[in-house]
Amino acid sequence: MTRRRGVRLCTLTALALLAAFLGRSTAGAQDIECQAGDLEVMRLVFEGNHAFSDAELAKTIVTTPSAWARRYLHLPFTVKHCLDRSELPNDRARLIIFYRRRGYPRVAVDTAVKLLAPGAVEVKFTISEGPPIRLKSFVVLGLDSVPEGERIVRGLPVSAGGRFDRFAVDAATDTIRERLHNSGYPRADAVNHFATNDSTLSAWDTVFVTPGPRTRIGAIKIEVTPLAGKKQQIPTDVVRRIMGLDSGRLFRENEIVDAQRALYQTEAYQHVSITPDSGRDTLVTLYANLAEAQMHAARLGAGYGTLDCFRLTGEYTDYNFLNGARRLDLNTRVSKIGIGRPLDGAAGLCPGARKDVFSDLLSYYAGATFRQPIFLGLRTLPTLTVYTQRVSEYNAYRRTTAIGGVASVVWRSLTRTPVTGTYSMDLGRTEAQPALFCAVFNLCDEESRRRFESTQRLAVLSLSATRDNSNSLLSPTRGSIIRVEARHSSPAILSSEGLKFNKLVGDASRYVNAGGRNVLALRIRGGVVYGGTETRDALGATSVFIPPSERLYAGGPTTVRGFPQNELGSAIYIASTYQKVLPTGTGADTLVTDSSRTYRRVVPVGGNTLLVGNVELRLRSPVLPELLQLTLFTDAGEVWNRGSAEALRGVRLKVTPGFQITAFSPVGPVRAAIGYNPYRRPAGPLYYEATNQGGQLLCVSPGNRLPTHFTTVGSGSDTTTTITQDPPTSGLSCPASFQPSKDNGFFNRLTFSFAIGQAF
Numbered sequence: 001m002t003r004r005r006g007v008r009l010c011t012l013t014a015l016a017l018l019a020a021f022l023g024r025s026t027a028g029a030q031d032i033e034c035q036a037g038d039l040e041v042m043r044l045v046f047e048g049n050h051a052f053s054d055a056e057l058a059k060t061i062v063t064t065p066s067a068w069a070r071r072y073l074h075l076p077f078t079v080k081h082c083l084d085r086s087e088l089p090n091d092r093a094r095l096i097i098f099y100r101r102r103g104y105p106r107v108a109v110d111t112a113v114k115l116l117a118p119g120a121v122e123v124k125f126t127i128s129e130g131p132p133i134r135l136k137s138f139v140v141l142g143l144d145s146v147p148e149g150e151r152i153v154r155g156l157p158v159s160a161g162g163r164f165d166r167f168a169v170d171a172a173t174d175t176i177r178e179r180l181h182n183s184g185y186p187r188a189d190a191v192n193h194f195a196t197n198d199s200t201l202s203a204w205d206t207v208f209v210t211p212g213p214r215t216r217i218g219a220i221k222i223e224v225t226p227l228a229g230k231k232q233q234i235p236t237d238v239v240r241r242i243m244g245l246d247s248g249r250l251f252r253e254n255e256i257v258d259a260q261r262a263l264y265q266t267e268a269y270q271h272v273s274i275t276p277d278s279g280r281d282t283l284v285t286l287y288a289n290l291a292e293a294q295m296h297a298a299r300l301g302a303g304y305g306t307l308d309c310f311r312l313t314g315e316y317t318d319y320n321f322l323n324g325a326r327r328l329d330l331n332t333r334v335s336k337i338g339i340g341r342p343l344d345g346a347a348g349l350c351p352g353a354r355k356d357v358f359s360d361l362l363s364y365y366a367g368a369t370f371r372q373p374i375f376l377g378l379r380t381l382p383t384l385t386v387y388t389q390r391v392s393e394y395n396a397y398r399r400t401t402a403i404g405g406v407a408s409v410v411w412r413s414l415t416r417t418p419v420t421g422t423y424s425m426d427l428g429r430t431e432a433q434p435a436l437f438c439a440v441f442n443l444c445d446e447e448s449r450r451r452f453e454s455t456q457r458l459a460v461l462s463l464s465a466t467r468d469n470s471n472s473l474l475s476p477t478r479g480s481i482i483r484v485e486a487r488h489s490s491p492a493i494l495s496s497e498g499l500k501f502n503k504l505v506g507d508a509s510r511y512v513n514a515g516g517r518n519v520l521a522l523r524i525r526g527g528v529v530y531g532g533t534e535t536r537d538a539l540g541a542t543s544v545f546i547p548p549s550e551r552l553y554a555g556g557p558t559t560v561r562g563f564p565q566n567e568l569g570s571a572i573y574i575a576s577t578y579q580k581v582l583p584t585g586t587g588a589d590t591l592v593t594d595s596s597r598t599y600r601r602v603v604p605v606g607g608n609t610l611l612v613g614n615v616e617l618r619l620r621s622p623v624l625p626e627l628l629q630l631t632l633f634t635d636a637g638e639v640w641n642r643g644s645a646e647a648l649r650g651v652r653l654k655v656t657p658g659f660q661i662t663a664f665s666p667v668g669p670v671r672a673a674i675g676y677n678p679y680r681r682p683a684g685p686l687y688y689e690a691t692n693q694g695g696q697l698l699c700v701s702p703g704n705r706l707p708t709h710f711t712t713v714g715s716g717s718d719t720t721t722t723i724t725q726d727p728p729t730s731g732l733s734c735p736a737s738f739q740p741s742k743d744n745g746f747f748n749r750l751t752f753s754f755a756i757g758q759a760f
Contacts, residue, residue: 038082039113041065043122051104051129060098061091063123067515069619078619079516083113083121095125103163105198106130133164133201140176142209152179164196164203173207180211184250186276186284187212215251218283225291233295234268234325242266242325242373243274243288251276251284265381266327266373268319269293295320303667306754307394307565309350309359311335327371335363355601357433358392365389381410394556394565396436396604397548401428402455417467425459425494432548433603434697435572435687439734440605440641441535441545446696452498452545459495462487474668475758476511477519483507487550501546502531505610509760514617517625521616523760525559527552528642529608544608544643551606552639557755559612560635562656562675564751566604569639571681573599573738575688578700580710591700591708591725593686597741602681605641611653612637614760618662631660633759635675654679656751668757675751686738690723698725699734706732 034040044065046054058064062084065071070078092109099107107130114122138160143149156172158165173190180188189212194205222239226232243259256274263272271291276284301313314332321328338346339353340362353359367387385406392398404426411419431453437443443452463486470479487503489495505527512520532546555563576598580589613636621628636655658675686701699706707726714720728734743749 034080034082039115039121040119041081041083041123042071042116042120045122045124046127047124048127048129051102051132052098057095057098057125060094061125062087062094063091065123067518068520069514069518069617073617075619078518083123088113088123092125095127099127099129101166103132103165103203104129105133105196105201131201133196133198133203135160135162135164136202136204138205138207140207140209142211146180146183146185146211148183152176152183158205164194164205169194169205176207176209178253180209181253182255184214184216184252185211186215186251186253187280213280213282215282215284217245217247217249217251218285220245220247220286220288222288222290225289227292227294230292233292233320233323235323238323238325239263239288239290244374245286256286262373263290266319266325267293268295268325293319301667303756305335305756306350306352307356307359308335308363309339309353310337310346312337321370325373327369327373329369329371331365331367331369333363333365337362356392356394357601358395358398358431361390361398363390363392365391383408383410393549393553394604395433395601396551396553396566396606397430397432399428399430399549401426403427417465419463419465422462422464423459423493424462425457427455427457429453429455430547430549433572433574434689435574435603435685436548436605438687438697439572439685439736441543443535443545456496456499457494458489458499458547459493460487460489461493470509470511475664476509476521477517478511478513480511481509489550498533498545499547500531500533501529501550503527503529503550505552507760517620519616519618521614521618521758521760523612523614525610525612527610530642546608548606552608552610553604553606554610554612554637554639555604557671557673557753558759559614560637560654560656560675561633561658561660561673561753561759562635562654562677562679562751564602565753566606567602568637568654569607569682570605570641571684572603572605573684573686573740574601574603575686575700576600578688578698589708589710590705591688591698592702592704593700593738597739599686599738599740605639605684607639607641609642610637610639616660616759621661627664629662629664629669631662631671631673633658633660633673633675658751662758671753671755671758673753673755673759675753677749677751680742681740683739684736685734687734696724698723701735701737703737704732704735706734 041063042065044058044063046057049057064081066081067079069075070080088111092111095109096107108128110126112124112126114124116122135158138158140153143152146152153176156175157168158172169192173192176190177188180190188210190207190209192205192207194203196203220240220243222236224232224234224236224239242262244262245255245259256276260272260274263269269290270293271289274286274288276286295318297317297319299313299315303311303313305311312334316330318328319325336353336359337343339350339359341360343362344360347354350359365387366389367385369383369385372382383406387404387406388401389404390398390400404424406422406424408420408422411421434449437449437452441452443449465484467480467482470476470481484506485504487501490500491497505525507523507525509521509523514520529546529550529552532544535543535545553566553568554560555568556565560568575593577594578591579594581592582589614633616631616633619630619632621630634655634657636653638651638653640651656675656677658673660671660673663670685699688698688700690696690698698708706728709724711722711724712719713722
């Protein structure tokens with residue numbers, strides 16, 4: 001028995017050495033790129049594998065199929081891989097070694113190469129896994145002196161009766177070692193010993209632990225290297241408070257890492273290291289070495305956007321405000337330059353912004369943000385911001401804040417999923433299209449609109465979390481990002497009565513390598529808003545008022561690119577003109593639209609419910625591949641208002657495919673997208689703004705029966721005509737009967753957009 005075990009150990013050792021050798025050969029000697037006369041691998045097949053997926057097995061071998069985009073979309077400029085026959089036997093050995101280490105000693109692997117077409121082959125690995133080795137016992141020895149011994153071994157990925165998986169055993173050993181390091185045993189070690197019997201398919205495993213002495217933190221010695229020619233800027237006692245480590249506490253490796261991260265997050269240091277000494281007693285000395293960075297930074301920027309026209313930004317940062325590693329940021333932004341008063345006069349250079357009724361005034365932001373590195377000894381990042389701003393959403397609303405404040409806290413103890421709590425309050429007013437107030441909120445008269453557009457307090461309590469496992473901030477190629485945010489406003493948190501709401505939005509993105517430098521990117525986004533202020537019209541019908549700035553919108557370069565900005569979902573139309581019709585038997589004029597079915601602009605309605613999905617295939621450009629990226633995309637989504645069966649019946653996901661070219665620049669990816677929209681614009685109410693004739697908003701939808709009156713005062717050149725329209729009464733309202741004419745031309749169905757940054 002002992003001799004057989006020795007032979008098996010020698011065999012496993014030889015296989016491990018072979019695996020290491022094969023691994024090095026794949027890095028240095030593999031040749032799966034294509035030369036003249038080589039066979040392209042168009043399909044890689046695993047057959048008979050049940051314990052492990054095709055993806056897991058594909059990672060262990062050299063043979064690689066051509067890029068997904070080449071195999072399924074037949075795109076000629078994507079990555080091509082060919083068969084290296086000398087590696088097929090090695091791949092077979094790699095799979096056998098993989099299976100044996102995962103607990104399948106009787107595995108058998110066969111290979112086959114099948115010709116699919118001239119120059120293209122399928123490579124198949126047929127696997128007979130065989131029965132697994134069962135772990136008869138799993139014992140951890142050496143934890144008798146550890147007070148938290150039960151916690152150290154809780155939830156390990158190995159247990160008696162399970163499959164004998166060498167990878168899982170190694171992971172369990174590493175977990176024990178890590179938990180001990182985080183429990184006051186920095187010198188703890190764990191070694192694994194096992195024995196197997198292939199004839200009975202049995203294994204026995206023991207982990208021997210040597211915890212070493214339980215250790216506490218002794219002295220903490222801090223050495224700071226200032227910039228050349230300068231004195232130390234941040235006092236040592238401030239550094240000590242940010243670290244949050246005290247003499248006498250148990251040595252925990254994860255707390256050392258947290259302390260190092262906290263110092264880096266101040267952005268006041270270009271290098272931070274915290275290392276323990278190598279002593280063998282129960283006290284350990286920590287040596288913190290820091291190199292200070294510049295304590296002040298300033299940046300100016302300028303740019304141009306389709307909807308922002310020209311814009312300027314300015315930033316100033318003090319990383320050591322009041323000599324305590326506190327951070328002060330001063331930020332200012334101005335946009336709509338060239339089209340917004342008082343810096344207008346260049347509207348011809350901004351045709352996209354010119355179509356926006358809210359681009360007639362400059363948008364701006366000026367604010368100061370104060371960040372405290374630590375608060376009351378907690379691992380948080382408290383932030384306080386004071387600001388003033390004017391911001392608008394394309395043809396939807398404009399929000400002007402005279403003064404506002406935001407207090408937020410980031411819990412950084414949740415390192416992979418930081419959670420941010422925020423309370424904001426501002427004193428401001430929201431302007432929206434009169435047609436939006438009338439059609440969506442039943443606020444059709446000027447007095448009702450003025451009441452909701454007056455200056456009010458908007459207080460919002462929000463909680464957000466982001467889990468970012470992607471590999472890049474600007475243009476991820478693998479990983480995932482998940483974001484969730486909940487927002488609440490009510491008089492209970494000092495908001496005005498008419499501005500209450502509850503809102504929940506979230507999105508998830510996934511990035512998958514599609515071969516070479518190609519990326520398959522997917523995103524789904526959803527949101528709901530509920531609990532607004534109830535309003536009632538002259539007919540007694542009720543609706544719920546939600547501040548326009550909190551409604552949900554979609555359409556544009558970051559959501560559904562086949563639709564213009566914010567124009568997905570229901571719409572309201574503003575007429576260019578009208579015709580007077582005098583119905584028989586009445587003494588009042590009724591307004592109707594002209595027969596051309598034209599309109600001057602669209603008012604986005606938005607909604608209280610949103611669903612958007614995106615799929616992108618980002619491809620390496622055959623021309624200037626380091627600079628350009630080509631993208632095929634399909635966007636789908638809908639925005640609607642819950643609350644009636646009729647509204648729900650009209651919900652249909654809109655799908656818009658398209659093409660995009662991206663140029664990588666110092667400011668981030670710059671995108672130009674073309675989306676194809678096969679849909680006709682939705683039917684909606686049509687209004688005419690009688691700005692110079694009384695200022696009233698007039699319903700001019702086809703077939704409407706609202707009595708309208710024309711009052712003429714004066715004579716000759718001094719004649720003025722005022723138009724008034726009776727408010728809705730029982731049986732009379734402004735119908736959603738206007739629908740723009742459909743243009744079936746291909747180019748008229750294309751939507752062009754330009755933006756900086758990836759869509760998601």
